[in-house]
Amino acid sequence: MTGHSDQNIQSVYMEEALQYWLFKSEPNKWSWDQQKAKGEEGEEWDGVRNYQARNFMRDMKIGDRGFFYHSNIGKEVVGIVEVCALAHPDSTTDDPRWECVDIKAVKDLPQTVTLAQVKAEERLSDMALVTSMRLSVQPVKPEEWAVVLEMAGVDPSEV
Numbered sequence: 001m002t003g004h005s006d007q008n009i010q011s012v013y014m015e016e017a018l019q020y021w022l023f024k025s026e027p028n029k030w031s032w033d034q035q036k037a038k039g040e041e042g043e044e045w046d047g048v049r050n051y052q053a054r055n056f057m058r059d060m061k062i063g064d065r066g067f068f069y070h071s072n073i074g075k076e077v078v079g080i081v082e083v084c085a086l087a088h089p090d091s092t093t094d095d096p097r098w099e100c101v102d103i104k105a106v107k108d109l110p111q112t113v114t115l116a117q118v119k120a121e122e123r124l125s126d127m128a129l130v131t132s133m134r135l136s137v138q139p140v141k142p143e144e145w146a147v148v149l150e151m152a153g154v155d156p157s158e159v
Contacts, residue, residue, distance in 0.1 A: 019060065021056065021066035022140050024136045035105045045101055050136065057101045060083045065159060068105070080105075081105055082104055083102070107158070
């Protein structure tokens with residue numbers, strides 16, 4: 001026995017556990033197809049000028065997963081992405097306050113999940129997509145992640 005209590009082990013596990021996010025993009029400015037075309041290299045999630053969204057990106061770890069959401073046109077979750085670079089200065093500005101992460105496409109959703117479907121699903125009534133619609137980067141709780149995957153026809157073990 002190494003002297004680790006169950007609480008310490010749980011604490012270490014929680015620090016290592018994947019976090020889930022939602023990244024919103026206007027498809028006429030940056031689409032899912034453009035994201036997929038970037039391949040394994042991924043792309044900066046740049047241009048975010050909201051402190052709360054920036055702070056969420058600072059909390060992200062490599063390997064965290066996210067939903068790619070088309071806003072304005074379509075208003076639907078269309079794919080799954082992975083954080084592939086930690087927060088770093090946003091290359092689209094000289095202002096050091098703004099940072100971004102890089103994300104890469106992981107998987108198309110077999111069935112897109114619309115905003116209307118999310119709003120109609122009682123288990124998602126507290127999801128940031130419903131309650132904080134203006135944020136371009138949002139946290140997703142593990143239970144919300146599972147519900148959206150279910151709605152999209154994705155087996156969680158595949159992502």
